[in-house]
Amino acid sequence: MKIWIPSLLLLAALALPAEDAATQTVQAVDAALAAVSGPAAYEYCKVLAGEAYAGRHTGTPEYEAAARWAAAKFASWGLSAPSGGFLQPFPAPHAVVDSSEMTLTIAGKERKLVAGKDFLPILFSAAGRVSGGAVFAGWGISAPELGYDDYAGVDVRGKFVVCFRGVPDPADKRFQRHDEHRVRMQAARARGALGLIYIYPEVQANPNGDLLEKFFPAEISEAVADELFAPRGIKAAELKKDLQAYRVPITFALDARIDLAVEARHFPGAVGYNIVGYLAGSDPKLARECIVLGAHFDGCGRHLGILFPGADDNASGSAVVMEVARAFAVSGLRPGRTLAFVLFGGEEMGLLGSSHFAANVPAPLHKIRAMFNFDMEGEGDRSFATFSPEPAALRQAIAAADSRVGILAGTREIKEVGVRSSDFAPFFLRGIPCAAFYSNGPHLAYHQAGDSIFRINPDILGAISRLALLSAWLLDAGPSPAVD
Numbered sequence: 001m002k003i004w005i006p007s008l009l010l011l012a013a014l015a016l017p018a019e020d021a022a023t024q025t026v027q028a029v030d031a032a033l034a035a036v037s038g039p040a041a042y043e044y045c046k047v048l049a050g051e052a053y054a055g056r057h058t059g060t061p062e063y064e065a066a067a068r069w070a071a072a073k074f075a076s077w078g079l080s081a082p083s084g085g086f087l088q089p090f091p092a093p094h095a096v097v098d099s100s101e102m103t104l105t106i107a108g109k110e111r112k113l114v115a116g117k118d119f120l121p122i123l124f125s126a127a128g129r130v131s132g133g134a135v136f137a138g139w140g141i142s143a144p145e146l147g148y149d150d151y152a153g154v155d156v157r158g159k160f161v162v163c164f165r166g167v168p169d170p171a172d173k174r175f176q177r178h179d180e181h182r183v184r185m186q187a188a189r190a191r192g193a194l195g196l197i198y199i200y201p202e203v204q205a206n207p208n209g210d211l212l213e214k215f216f217p218a219e220i221s222e223a224v225a226d227e228l229f230a231p232r233g234i235k236a237a238e239l240k241k242d243l244q245a246y247r248v249p250i251t252f253a254l255d256a257r258i259d260l261a262v263e264a265r266h267f268p269g270a271v272g273y274n275i276v277g278y279l280a281g282s283d284p285k286l287a288r289e290c291i292v293l294g295a296h297f298d299g300c301g302r303h304l305g306i307l308f309p310g311a312d313d314n315a316s317g318s319a320v321v322m323e324v325a326r327a328f329a330v331s332g333l334r335p336g337r338t339l340a341f342v343l344f345g346g347e348e349m350g351l352l353g354s355s356h357f358a359a360n361v362p363a364p365l366h367k368i369r370a371m372f373n374f375d376m377e378g379e380g381d382r383s384f385a386t387f388s389p390e391p392a393a394l395r396q397a398i399a400a401a402d403s404r405v406g407i408l409a410g411t412r413e414i415k416e417v418g419v420r421s422s423d424f425a426p427f428f429l430r431g432i433p434c435a436a437f438y439s440n441g442p443h444l445a446y447h448q449a450g451d452s453i454f455r456i457n458p459d460i461l462g463a464i465s466r467l468a469l470l471s472a473w474l475l476d477a478g479p480s481p482a483v484d
Helices: 008-014 023-035 038-048 061-076 173-179 181-190 222-232 236-246 311-331 352-359 392-405 458-475
Strands: 087-091 094-106 109-112 119-121 128-137 159-164 195-200 218-221 251-267 271-279 289-296 301-303 306-308 338-344 367-374 383-387 408-413 434-439
Touching (some): 038 311, 061 271, 094 301, 119 251, 271 352, 289 458, 338 352, 434 458
Antiparallel strands (some): 119 218, 383 434
16 A cells, blocks of 8 residues: 655645745646636536526436536536547436325325425336325334344235334444335335335435336325324324334334325436546646546436425535636646546436446546545535545645635545445445545535525635645645555
8 A cells, every 4th residue: 555645845835935946836726726716616506506407307308408518618618528528328217206196194184295395205206196004114124134124023015114214223334235215115015015105304305216116105204204193192203213222123003094196207218427527637647547526416306396406415516526627727737647527417316427437437537546526515614524544645635725725624534335425435435545525514405495506605615616626636746546
C-alpha cells in the first residue's frame, strides 16, 4: 500500500503571498476558486428541478431531455466526451403511476385517504384494484437463518402486510440484505400477500424496486397507522420503539380492510443515461488515470399529478459537479490526472447508473484512482465529508482544502456500504478510494413535493463546489493513491 500526501510545497504555497515560491500555481488555483459561482450552481439546480424535466425520473422522456441539456453544458464548457459520447445508456425499467386511491375501513368505519399526504403507492406497483384484510408484521423480514421471522405462524394470504422499514438489530450486518425493498417485497409476495404497506413518519416517493405481477406495495403515514392501531390502543411510534427495544417479532391481525386502486404504466425496455464529460490531465503519464467527481442526476419524477422536483435530492449535487467542471474548464487549471465529471441516472432505483458506469468505464477513463460523490448539497449552512480510510492523502486533501474554504462541520470514515448508500458504493466495493459530501440540512422534504428550488441555498452550493475543486486538485498533487 502506498501512503502518500499532497505536495508539501503546494500546501505551503497556498498559504504564501503571491511573490513567494509556486506563485503561478497559487494564482492558477486562486483563479479556479474565483471562477466558482454559487448563483450559477443555483441556476443549474433551478432548471433541473423545474416543471420541464418533471422530476427527472430515469427512463422517461423528461429525464432524457434533462440529460441532453446537461451534456450540452459540458460540451459548451469544452469538456471532452468519452468514446461513446456524453450520454452512456443503461437499462432503466420503470413505471409512472397516473392515479391511485386507498380506502380504509376500520371497525366498520370507512375513510378515503389523500394521495401524497396520507398514502402513496410504491412507484413500481402493479396496476389494478384489490381489497383485503391486513396484518401487522413488524419489520416484514423473514430471516430464519438468523433466528428471526416476522412471518412465523402468521397467515398473510389475500391480505396486506403492514410493517416498518428497518431491521431488528442494526448492529448485525447480516440483516442488511433483508432491508432491501426488493427482498422485503418478495418475502411478502411469496407468502401470498396482496401487497406490502410501509409505515413512514411522512409518505415519500419511492421508485426503488421491481414490478411484481399482481402485487401492490404502498406507504401510509404514521398518523394513518395510528388509526389502524387505534382499536388496540397502540400508537405507531411506540410500537416501533418496542420493536427496536425487544428485537423479537411482534405481529397481529388488524381490524381493518384496505381497498387500493392503482393506475400505472410500465416501461420494461426503457433506457436511462449517465452524463459523462472529462478534462484531460496535463501530465502525459498521469493522464491515463482519472479522478471521478459524480452525483446522481435523477429524481422520483411526476406521479398522480404530483411533481417531485428533487431540488435538494439531487439537482443540488448535480449542480455542484457541473459548477466544478465549469470552473476547472474556464480557468484553465489542469491537474496531472484526468478529471471525469459524471451525472448518474437511476440512483433512486437502486444505484443503477453508477453500478453500470463502475462496471463499464468508458475509454479513455479506465483507470479510476479516486471518486468524489455529492448527494443532497443544497440545504443548510455547513457540509459533512466521509472518506475511505486509505489512503491517508484523501482525508488530508479534504482537510487542507477546508482549511481554506471553512465549510466542514464534521468528517468520518467510510467503513462499509449498505442498502442506503449513495453512488460512491459501487466504486468503494471495487477498492477505489472514495469521498462523499452532503450538506447539514435539515432536508425536510425528502422525496416529497416540497423538495423545490425554494429550499436551496446558493451559498452552500458555492462553498461545497470550492471544497470539491480544491480537494480534487490537492489529491492529484502526489503519486498514485491506489494499491500497486
